[in-house]
Amino acid sequence: MKINHNIQALNAYRNLAQNMNNTSKSLEKLSSGLRINRAADDAAGLAISEKMRSQIKGLDIAERNTLDAISLIQTGEGALNQTHEILQRMRELSVQASNGTLEEQDRTAIQNEVDQLTFEIDRIADTTQFNQKKLLSGSEQGTAFAEVNSSQVAYAGNGTWQGTVNAAPSKPASVDLVFDQAVGALSDTTNPSQIEGKTFIINNKKYEVVTSAAPTNITTNGNIAVKVNWTTSTTDAGKISNVNNLMTAIKGAVELNDPVFKDTVANSKITNATDSAPAEGTPFTGKLTLSSSNNMSVADGKKVSFSFTGFNQVKAYSPDTTTAVTTLVGSPVTTTSASTQLTFSGLPTASDAVPYAGDELIIDGQTIRFSERTSGSTATTATINIKDKNIFEVLDSIKSVLETKKAGGAVPAMSSVDVVGSTLVLSTDRTDDGASNGLDISLKDVDFEANKDKDLELDMHIGANASETLKITIGVMDAAKLGLARAADGSYLTAGVNAVQGVDVSSTEAARGAITRMDQAIRMVSEERSKLGAIQNRLEHTTLNLQMSNENLTSAESRIRDTDMAKEMTNFTKNNILNQAGQAMLAQANQLPQGILQLLK
Template sequence: MPIRIGSNVASINAGRHLDKNSADFALRIERLSSGLRINRGADDAAGLSVSEGMRAELKGMKQAVSNAEQGVSLIQLAEGSLNEVSAMLGRLRELAVQSANSTLNDENRGSLAAEFNQLIAEIDRIGNSTRYNGNNLLTGFGNLVEQDPAVSTALNGFTGATEVDISGAMPGTYTFTDTSNTDNQITLSIDLPDGTQLSQAIDVGPTLDREVQGGTGRNLVATGTTFVANFDRLGVSVTLVGPDVDKGNTAQRSQTAAPDFSGLDPTATESNIIIGDRVAIIDPAVDATLDAVAKKLQDAVVGLDPPVSVELNTETGDSFYPSEIQINANGHPLTDVGNILNLSGGNSYSDGRLDGKKIFIDDAGGGGLFQVGPSGDPNDRIALNIGDMRATGNELNLNGISVANQESSRQAIARIDTAILVVSRQRGDLGAVQNRLQFTSSNLGNAIQNLQAAEAAIRDADIAEEISQFSRAQILSQAATAMVTQANALPQNALQLLQ
């Protein structure tokens, strides 16, 4: 090998190997100190991408476990309250049976009525006060809906509205049309988010055309969840926006998408018109006529707070002649939502045809959905629907029952029996969802373990291998350092030749 002074190739070569070994040595120190094989994209670009996706999914799954556990706590709270409601319903039935006996007089029944009414009030109080993190559970928990401000229609310069409660309905578009040749029948067409189309014929009662004669203070009161309007060739579309339909659950889809509709035949008395026991026009001066073509839709979906505010409009030429008329729903006047049909001057009003008019309803908050997965997919959500479990709510429907006499006591027994069945069914549903959430939590724990292992295989360092490579890099770095020193000494040989 020639001896040169200008270029020390041996030193350059030794220095290059020293840099390489030092970099490898530093890499091994980084991996051993962090415990990770991938600390930056340059270490393994593809591996980093896969690992980051897994890490995000793991965080979501861990939160989903917490969500499921909180869901169980919510259900336990609701079920515990319903357990007390069941006990009180049993006591109410006991009092009603006792009051139905002929051995009691009015004074005795008055004593029973005092406890009876207190228990009814307590069931209502429990329903109104059972909350989880501020959410009411027993006044209706599920597809909460609110007024859609986009729905605003004028009736000859006046605005009218009606309220209806909705819960537990699958998202989709529900269209009611009078296309049947059969009297008192409308067709429900359902378009679900997955493209499924369903159709159901609904038998309904006759319509009610109202004429209010003079005076002030006329009230049309709608209680419960009954929704009443004149359905003369009615086309109504109800759009629910919320969780998508579970495409793999045909049975649930069919059951929820085709709710139970029923019509109630109106009956007239001298002073009022009552449809079932839910809706009445109460005024001694009210005259009314029944029109066989009209339609009535009841209990499309059952009750939650806040109620839905829905506005209907009539075709041009429909007349609203004023009396002081207020339309109420669930006992709340429409002034609560800023819309009231309040007419002045004149003495009557009538509803015309409502062809093709629509009702739009938005999901207000997605209550009743437990996020039990890391994604926004519908399969990662579990729905919980709780009806209105108050005594005067739509589900128990104990409003107005009494033990004042034998006949009312016997009627109370039947309605209490129905309420007991409703509460028992609701508790069973809660238990089923609770068990599902517990199994979901267990499955998530297993999935987290396996996904964590998969992520570790990609990103974590193999400590045994890294220690071996660390020792190798350390020795090579030391050797390269020594060789750089030796290579730098080679030009000294040229000085000896010059002496």
């Protein structure tokens, strides 16, 4: 007998520990309901189960996708139902208009209703949406290789965006009105007076000089009164006084009656005429500078005109020059530049939203062409090789070209160019002159397509795996595609262009032709609705198939992953009994070494 190693106790302990471990696993399975709680429970089963779970979750989403597709089709088909109703009404009107008993005014009334119904067909096509996706107006337009953040640059058609970017003016527009000794010498005593009743026009308002008894602010001729103290004089001093009084009166009348010049104390000013020499008859001038209340561009200044044709002794000049003008003169430059951002994305071969060979960027008359070789550069054209370059290298090349052009005197309207990330930042200090004073920007994307006349194609993902898709095509259903839309000149339009007027029913012959057009349009809408209905029926079967596949696959995954509660309860009961027996045997084994004490007595 041994006391250092109680082999029986160790054996009992090992079996007890194993039984307790098995009991713990049984408790875990019973409490979770899963046979596989960790990979160690069944490594192969876990791998199979996880693949099945991916399929099950994919089938859940595919079912939702299919239901969304059905909803989309129902939305489009419901809109076409109303289009059908409109077409039937238009056909009725065409039949009515083809009757010879109608007068011209009768057909005019019918034509008006036909026009309005045509506009409604276009409205339905333009506004029928599912999740903000237009369904009946064709495919969305393509994506340009760069997005311009300025509203002054707009899509001009055929893959071209263009516009002129202007900075906000930072100075008021003004004009110098010059009065010389000839004005001051006008007589107020002759009959008629040379100064009384003189008129001039500023900003479409007619002013009249009044030197007699003080009138109201409006003269008897209906003009704005310019009340001035005037003395017929032959001396320089008298003439100078007349000129200065006249300038003060004009300034006060204009600022009082024209909001363009209101509150311009800090802007408008008078440079009084002065007697610079003792000798009589020495020439002199006085200058009245009228400036706008607000900052004005060149184009805004051109809207404010001057006319002194009835008062030709007064001259209008561009500020501080002797250049004759007939409008306010705004500053062509500003102290605050305007920035425009052209944001590029991706690599030259990654997607449509990047420059491709043949694309062009035109800045202030300088053309930058993108190519896969470097050639064809001229005084106004530069070619950038985009082959094997990322977008950042392309942008650096664009910046370098523009900086070189500016250093050479080109692109005068561009005040600076910079690159921030994938964005080209262009700045200009030119204000709007109504012509081409600003920074001209043109973007040409050769592979851009405005797909307004193409059917809408949607890829619906109706399965759990990557390749399980269904392509749905919805035709353009606007009035032009149906052959019912006309332009202002009466010509029939193509798809993608909203009608200006409806199909012609203005005469018996035209109305009979309209009946044929209506029949064709009704047939087209019927075919489209039939196609959508067929797809909807197919998708309903797809939904049932997905539901059945989901159910069967879930059942298969359950057999692998879920625990059999009855069977596991049997194992738990067995292990529980073994635990109790093991504990008892371990206690007995621990008592065996005490038998040695009997030998030592």
